[in-house]
Amino acid sequence: MSDRPLTNLDFFDGGPGAGACFRSDQPAVAQNIMSERYKAHHLTCLAGEHDFDFFHVGAEVPVGSFNVLRYGSHVEIEPGAFKDFFMLEMPVAGGARVQQGGMHLGSSYDTALFLSPDQRIHSVWTSGTTQLMLKIKRSELITRWQKRLDDPVAELPDVSPEIDLNRPAGWRIRRLMHLLYEELERSLRFEDESVTQTPLAAAVIDNVFEYWAQAHSHLLEGPTFRILPVHIKRSVAYIDSHLSKDLKVSTLARIGNVSERAIYDGFLKFLKRSPKQYILERRLHCARQDLIAGKGSVAGVARKYGINHLGRFSQYYRLRYGENPSETLLQG
Template identity: 30%
Template sequence: MPGLCSGNADEAVAALSTRYRPHRLLLSNQTAGLDFRHHAITSGAASLNLLHYGPELIVDAGTFDSFYMLEFPLGGGVDVRYGDQRVSSRVGSGLVLSPGAYVRSTWRADTTQVMLRLDRGFVEQAWQRYTGETTRRTPVFQAELDLQTPAGRRIARLIGLMAAEQIEAGSAVLSPMPLVHAVLDTLFDQVPVTPVATVEAAMAGPLPAHVRGFRRLLDDPRQLPATVTELARRLDVSPRTLTTGMRRFTGLSPHEYLTMRRMEHARKLLDRGGMSIARVAESVGYAHAGRFAASFRAYCGVNPSRLAGQGDF
């Protein structure tokens, strides 16, 4: 499948920040050469990824808040600080990481992983349909998954089938969503799960209300064109108070967080196709397509023109 290969850590971070979230790479050996490879099959709320870094390193991802990640090493393994837990994966086992926990992963040397990313809202809605509940809740799954169990074997087969069907289809556009729904049904039926009121409830802890409110506002793409000052006004706090809270509790300034959410949504629109770059720019708050293109290139590592109308899947 088409993808990105690079030996530059900054390029690797830029490429994955929009697909996953802003993060840091910390190489255990600063002289070790990076062998970064990333390939993706994307369709709507799901993306199937193949990811490789090469040397041993740490991926400091911060707090997951907008997606689930299923990770399965094809070689090597990963040790993860996951909230207050320590979990690990290796060949024959995987991880199901749910929103709401701090994630810091140590990739062993020469680790290659298959990773299925699922939008949080998509999983929550599927859980609501599965349970028949009237209130939307966030399912939090047991993190470690043995691929020798019936659930593990079925999920591995389904993910392998997603990749195989697309490879066989070549340039034809296929939808993996029936297989993605089958993965979710397996998780819901066979993997221990604890639903919480919302992921914000699981993350509430010491977070001030205006920090939670700011992040909640930006879950709605219609809010993305607003400025930080306008968003602070809606939360009835000053921009300075919002900046202090965001930096202290998330490590990101309001502008950095807003840019992250804008680029995430822009990437989805470009992957989906059917919109001009100027229209995408406008929808995420950029009056000038050229300025948007520069920001997108700096954040994602590619020009938006390479993606417009050319979804990965």
């Protein structure tokens, strides 16, 4: 496999599966297509429209979707915040300048970007840029990170969005993205849906986690709860056994045989969150597992884990996982 493949997209012209591909020399058409595929955004040609040559092909994969995208021209893209998904952008030609929140980032053949929800994105693609892009559902990434750490309430780390593709895990990310491209091409050639079941996309996520660990060695240390003091261990165990109950700090203090202040301070020190926040996150996590398994209705699952206000449950759940509980139930 060549280290610099994929800049020639002639395979997709008129061949099998060509209906899955989109081409246009009109920026307005491209904007409409990509707004439907990703989210509403604004597209501007910075060097005129004479060399605009939009191309897009993509497919659903287990973690989200895999896409090949080119605009041809020098363009500015303003999508706002992604909200419910992360985006891995890896140029195979050209590059982009991206502003995420207050950070100014750059992508190229040697540098990919892993862009997050909840921060406004503004990007400028140089002329001739072609990118491989893996759109990852927010809920999928969070769940996989928590499973990786064996910590059901772990939060995603605050790390740089830039990925050096020459580092070991970065090199693997690039090769896996190339393989995803080849699997997409093969799936279209044979007009099957094999790419929708590919394990390669999940392997990309695993190597993003490995990259974070290589850059920040503390990120994949053992789960926090294994080194908890006795009174916090007792509190955690009690919470997990009584999620349907009205849990109070005073009850946890009695279970741990300490003061309420000791409970509060212990949760902040060892679990990095207040008792109230920990209880909510555990309820949401257990509810999500039931929804994925199809165990009951949204309202029934919420009540099972002690959240009796359905509107608040949906609000908390959406903030945590980037999707509505009904969407999780439908997917499950």
